[in-house]
Amino acid sequence: MTAGHRPLWRRIPGRTGAVLWRATKAFVAHDGLELSGHMAFTAILALFPFLIFLTALAGFVGDATMAERFVSFMLEFGPGPVTDVLAPVVRDVLTQQRGDILTVGIVLALWTASSGVEALRLLLNRSYGVVEDRPIWKLRLQSVMLVLVGAIFALLISVIIVLGPVIWHLLERFSAVSPFKEDLWFLARYGFASVMLIVGLSALHRLLPRRRKPMAQLWPGVILTCVVWLLVAAAFSIYVTKLATYSVTYGSLGGVIATLIFFYVTAIIFAFGAEVNGALFPGPRDPAADRSVPRR
16 A cells, blocks of 8 residues: 555554644754744743733823733742742832833833734744845834734733623523533633634734745644643743752742743743744745844
């Protein structure tokens, strides 16, 4: 029986392995580890300015607690040691009063947060084999708009978070979910978080690169990124709690180091997902893309 006539269930593992191997080689060739480090560092810098802007926007629409609800919900899905480090600082940022937030502060927060988007663009362009040649002002304007849309999206999610328990209680009253209430609630929360992650990742893969790919060529890497990230988040929590000795090596900075490593691993997963798309649907590559880092 020839390879082309083998049953599908026998061909899938071999093809999957070949795609993952090509993606791994491309990840290394495209400086994936180095660019992931840059992305992780920029994400740390952009995180808190984004929260400052989110808080200002929530206050503008009339409910300053919306930002805190969203952040508290998202922190539930991160590794325990990482959220233990981030949660107190994040809450301090969200509750601190700033007199300049509607003037210079809001501009600086938007600019710094948009730098995180530019780091994602740099990584995606390299993974998809394109060189950025659009004007810098146009790229930065798009990044600022994405930060703004992301903040609005976060506030809408906070409204859904508030309505979620209400909807759930209605389902309990009019359906037979009570025997499996805890399991179904767990699945519903993780399902909702996964959908949000997939929507956000799809938008980044679609909008940021110089050459846009059809959505049909983006979802494999997006789904892989989402699934692997959820698994790694759970495994990382166990690893840090049971096996790692960061506190012995770094003392009181152990939690901070663990957080930085988690951001770095997250960036690697994001980059590898893009490389999987490139391996599955190879398109024309700009010759300069494999010789130099795209313009930042």
